[in-house]
Amino acid sequence: xxxxxxxxxxxxxxxxxxxxxxxxxxxxxxxxxxxxxxxxxxxxxxxxxxxxxxxxxxxxxxxxxxxxxxxxxxxxxxxxxxxxxxxxxxxxxxxxxxxxxxxxxxxxxxxxxxxxxxxxxxxxxxxxxxxxxxxxxxxxxxxxxxxxxxxxxxxxxxxxxxxxxxxxxxxxxxxxxxxxxxxxxxxxxxxxxxxxxxxxxxxxxxxxxxxxxxxxxxxxxxxxxxxxxxxxxxxxxxxxxxxxxxxxxxxxxxxxxxxxxxxxxxxxxxxxxxxxxxxxxxxxxxxxxxxxxxxxxxxxxxxxxxxxxxxxxxxxxxxxxxxxxxxxxxxxxxxxxxxxxxxxx
Amino acid sequence: xxxxxxxxxxxxxxxxxxxxxxxxxxxxxxxxxxxxxxxxxxxxxxxxxxxxxxxxxxxxxxxxxxxxxxxxxxxxxxxxxxxxxxxxxxxxxxxxxxxxxxxxxxxxxxxxxxxxxxxxxxxxxxxxxxxxxxxxxxxxxxxxxxxxxxxxxxxxxxxxxxxxxxxxxxxxxxxxxxxxxxxxxxxxxxxxxxxxxxxxxxxxxxxxxxxxxxxxxxxxxxxxxxxxxxxxxxxxxxxxxxxxxxxxxxxxxxxxxxxxxxxxxxxxxxxxxxxxxxxxxxxx
Numbered sequence: 001x002x003x004x005x006x007x008x009x010x011x012x013x014x015x016x017x018x019x020x021x022x023x024x025x026x027x028x029x030x031x032x033x034x035x036x037x038x039x040x041x042x043x044x045x046x047x048x049x050x051x052x053x054x055x056x057x058x059x060x061x062x063x064x065x066x067x068x069x070x071x072x073x074x075x076x077x078x079x080x081x082x083x084x085x086x087x088x089x090x091x092x093x094x095x096x097x098x099x100x101x102x103x104x105x106x107x108x109x110x111x112x113x114x115x116x117x118x119x120x121x122x123x124x125x126x127x128x129x130x131x132x133x134x135x136x137x138x139x140x141x142x143x144x145x146x147x148x149x150x151x152x153x154x155x156x157x158x159x160x161x162x163x164x165x166x167x168x169x170x171x172x173x174x175x176x177x178x179x180x181x182x183x184x185x186x187x188x189x190x191x192x193x194x195x196x197x198x199x200x201x202x203x204x205x206x207x208x209x210x211x212x213x214x215x216x217x218x219x220x221x222x223x224x225x226x227x228x229x230x231x232x233x234x235x236x237x238x239x240x241x242x243x244x245x246x247x248x249x250x251x252x253x254x255x256x257x258x259x260x261x262x263x264x265x266x267x268x269x270x271x272x273x274x275x276x277x278x279x280x281x282x283x284x285x286x287x288x289x290x291x292x293x294x295x296x297x298x299x300x301x302x303x304x305x306x307x308x309x310x311x312x313x314x315x316x317x318x319x320x321x322x323x324x325x326x327x328x329x330x331x332x333x334x335x336x337x338x339x340x341x342x343x344x345x
Numbered sequence: 346x347x348x349x350x351x352x353x354x355x356x357x358x359x360x361x362x363x364x365x366x367x368x369x370x371x372x373x374x375x376x377x378x379x380x381x382x383x384x385x386x387x388x389x390x391x392x393x394x395x396x397x398x399x400x401x402x403x404x405x406x407x408x409x410x411x412x413x414x415x416x417x418x419x420x421x422x423x424x425x426x427x428x429x430x431x432x433x434x435x436x437x438x439x440x441x442x443x444x445x446x447x448x449x450x451x452x453x454x455x456x457x458x459x460x461x462x463x464x465x466x467x468x469x470x471x472x473x474x475x476x477x478x479x480x481x482x483x484x485x486x487x488x489x490x491x492x493x494x495x496x497x498x499x500x501x502x503x504x505x506x507x508x509x510x511x512x513x514x515x516x517x518x519x520x521x522x523x524x525x526x527x528x529x530x531x532x533x534x535x536x537x538x539x540x541x542x543x544x545x546x547x548x549x550x551x552x553x554x555x556x557x558x559x560x561x562x563x564x565x566x567x568x569x570x571x572x573x574x575x576x577x578x579x580x581x582x583x584x585x586x587x588x589x590x591x592x593x594x595x596x597x598x599x600x601x602x603x604x605x606x607x608x609x610x611x612x613x614x615x616x617x618x619x620x621x622x623x624x625x626x627x628x629x
Contacts, residue, residue, distance in 0.1 A: 050534055051533075051534075052530055052533070052534070071533075071538075072530075072533040072534055073533050073534075073535075073536050073537055073538050073539075073541075073542075075534075076536070077534060078534070078535075079531070079534040079535075081527045081530070081531055082527075083525055083527050085525060085527040085528050085530065085531035087528060087531075087532075087546055087549075087550065088550055089549040089550045089552065090549075098532070098535055098537075098545075099535040099536045102532075102535060102536045102537045102541060102545070103536055146535065147534075147535075149535075150535075150536070156534075
């Protein structure tokens, strides 16, 4: 198989399992974002792919070859570190040429490639500057160019944009994605920023506790989260307990919802409803009824907090569909089956 | 914290105490020594104030020139040996667990607490024919017969490197600890073997530290006085030995002072050259 394959990869530090039986296929040319809270094992997994840490179990394959025990410097990959790790004693050009120099490339070839890469990252003419004189965004680009200098099979990035300010980060996300699509390079990014993952990835891998909770396209992850952790971690959501009685009638917060069914045999479950799918209506008439506790008007969106039987539900609407409600008012919430996702317990 | 430059004379007051100490215990004795180096020697161990260059003139002979040359060579060799040994050692040490680090640093500090005399006699025993390490080699069948390794240049060098090694590690340690470990990891992901990464990233990134350490060990070794006498032959004696000999046994203070001043000047010159060479290398 062309691409990267992780097979039952395990990493133990003493008695602690940082990565637990991870199976993942990354087809050639795809952009994968590994997303999760800190300590979920995503960085450890990336370091094992790079060969900086050795797995205690399982295998890593690249284009069908077992690379589990191939030393890092023979894997021909490119990696961008969170600290960027630019060599302070070298200039921009020398930094980018480093992987070529190490491999004994001719001086002219090095120079040609460096010029190519500099123009790719829009830093033409910066070759002779010391890296200390660059701005954060420029350093970021140099680190990317250095990692791509040998046209690696695998491009790994560990929280690459976390040191940049919010605006620059968003711009770099788009740029990085466009670059990856142009080069068609298999790319794996570790991040804890879900916007970053949604912006760039073909496949988002959500991790928690050393395990993959879901690996799917961004929209699939958002629309069809596999479990309550994923639903809660990606975007905002309302998680509600649901019960089914013996006749199959489903109740949410003690109020029945027509047309919703739990998986066969299940009598309990958790429902995820995205705030933008929560519609406020008049009380009664097939809707859950509750009381408005707070309205947060952010200009671009309006969040309405509704209390139903002690549970708080958030509804988000656009200014066009501004709900005409005030705090303390009784409102109804219409939950249609198509916006409700029943999660595995 | 933002620091403002001193505005009034009063702001310099905290400097008074160290300045006074430096003046009394360093500037005055050093000035006295420079003055004495121009004095006229009297037979019988005394000298009279004068301004003559006799002492310096006498120094400019092949014999003293040779001793000066040997002293510098020895100090440079010790400095290079120490840095070459201590740099990889300290690099490995910074990558070990905290407990191992503490253990090694305590061991190195305990070497520092040893007096030069003890170090000298310990090594002369280790290098002796009757009780030395060659006996172990004979027992292992590597050598056929035990022999004395001292007095020799190698013995002097070993003793001095042993003595200066802990200083070298202690000076290199903070710089290596501060060195971002992801730099070598990055080098490895970019295709450098661990050894290549060490020479293409760690060593160049620490060039200034290495230069400073070389200078420090060089100056430390230049003042060595006991070990060359305990472990070497007379041709391995350093200028410090000759200075002591002149000052104490020949009672020729002015000549001893002249030699000391000359040694200081040569040392300063060499250090200045190293610093200038380092600056040039950086600019290039």
